[in-house]
Amino acid sequence: NAGVTQTPKFQVLKTGQSMTLQCAQDMNHNSMYWYRQDPGMGLRLIYYSASEGTTDKGEVPNGYNVSRLNKREFSLRLESAAPSQTSVYFCASSEQAGATPETQYFGPGTRLLVL
Amino acid sequence: QKEVEQDPGPLSVPEGAIVSLNCTYSNSAFQYFMWYRQYSRKGPELLMYTYSSGNKEDGRFTAQVDKSSKYISLFIRDSQPSDSATYLCAIIKAAGNKLTFGGGTRVLVKP
Numbered sequence: 001n002a003g004v005t006q007t008p009k010f011q012v013l014k015t016g017q018s019m020t021l022q023c024a025q026d027m028n029h030n031s032m033y034w035y036r037q038d039p040g041m042g043l044r045l046i047y048y049s050a051s052e053g054t055t056d057k058g059e060v061p062n063g064y065n066v067s068r069l070n071k072r073e074f075s076l077r078l079e080s081a082a083p084s085q086t087s088v089y090f091c092a093s094s095e096q097a098g099a100t101p102e103t104q105y106f107g108p109g110t111r112l113l114v115l
Numbered sequence: 116q117k118e119v120e121q122d123p124g125p126l127s128v129p130e131g132a133i134v135s136l137n138c139t140y141s142n143s144a145f146q147y148f149m150w151y152r153q154y155s156r157k158g159p160e161l162l163m164y165t166y167s168s169g170n171k172e173d174g175r176f177t178a179q180v181d182k183s184s185k186y187i188s189l190f191i192r193d194s195q196p197s198d199s200a201t202y203l204c205a206i207i208k209a210a211g212n213k214l215t216f217g218g219g220t221r222v223l224v225k226p
Contacts (some may be wrong), residue, residue, distance in 0.1 A: 004158070040119070040123055040218045040219075041218055041219050042119070042216035042219055043159070043203070043216045044216075048213065059213075090159070103161050105160075105161075106158030106160065107158050108157060108158050108160050
């Protein structure tokens with residue numbers, strides 16, 4: 001039982017390049033989330049998927065797209081990376097949107113540097 | 116103004132001391148209050164949650180909520196070097212809604 005896994009662990013991109021961050025969970029959770037964490041800013045929600053087949057914007061969605069590939073996997077795509085997207089990206093999952101409280105389980109993170 | 120404010124620290128204490136962490140929030144619609152712990156280069160992990168004003172204890176950890184003042188606290192008794200981490204408060208308006216995080220407070224417990 002690995003929980004939430006993310007690949008890659010670290011990535012360096014040049015401005016304008018694209019990449020996809022992968023996330024998978026083996027807890028049979030319905031809801032999945034993508035956050036970015038910047039110094040002093042805490043975690044900010046980029047996109048989330050309340051259930052398979054649905055996705056919604058969070059607080060900072062500009063410059064990103066997501067795909068809920070199946071119940072296990074939720075990917076985050078940067079179409080044209082910008083230096084402002086340098087951050088640590090965390091994927092999380094929870095049993096269901098609507099559970100009380102909504103306990104989210106986080107992956108280990110992907111460190112992204114955009115030059 | 117951020118919806119959830121948290122002093123970034125760092126907060127340095129000797130081993131065995133009580134660690135006191137605080138968050139303030141601006142939206143009275145927030146109903147559920149959580150504390151996450153994040154070790155360096157790791158993802159956050161849930162420590163405690165509560166939804167009512169008052170205290171909740173779990174071992175060495177006590178979460179306190181004062182909804183009238185929009186103020187939440189976490190106390191760590193008998194602190195250990197292994198408690199050295201960043202502590203994030205997180206709040207949601209209602210079950211199923213999105214988490215809003217504070218910026219985190221870095222804690223260092225010195226042996």
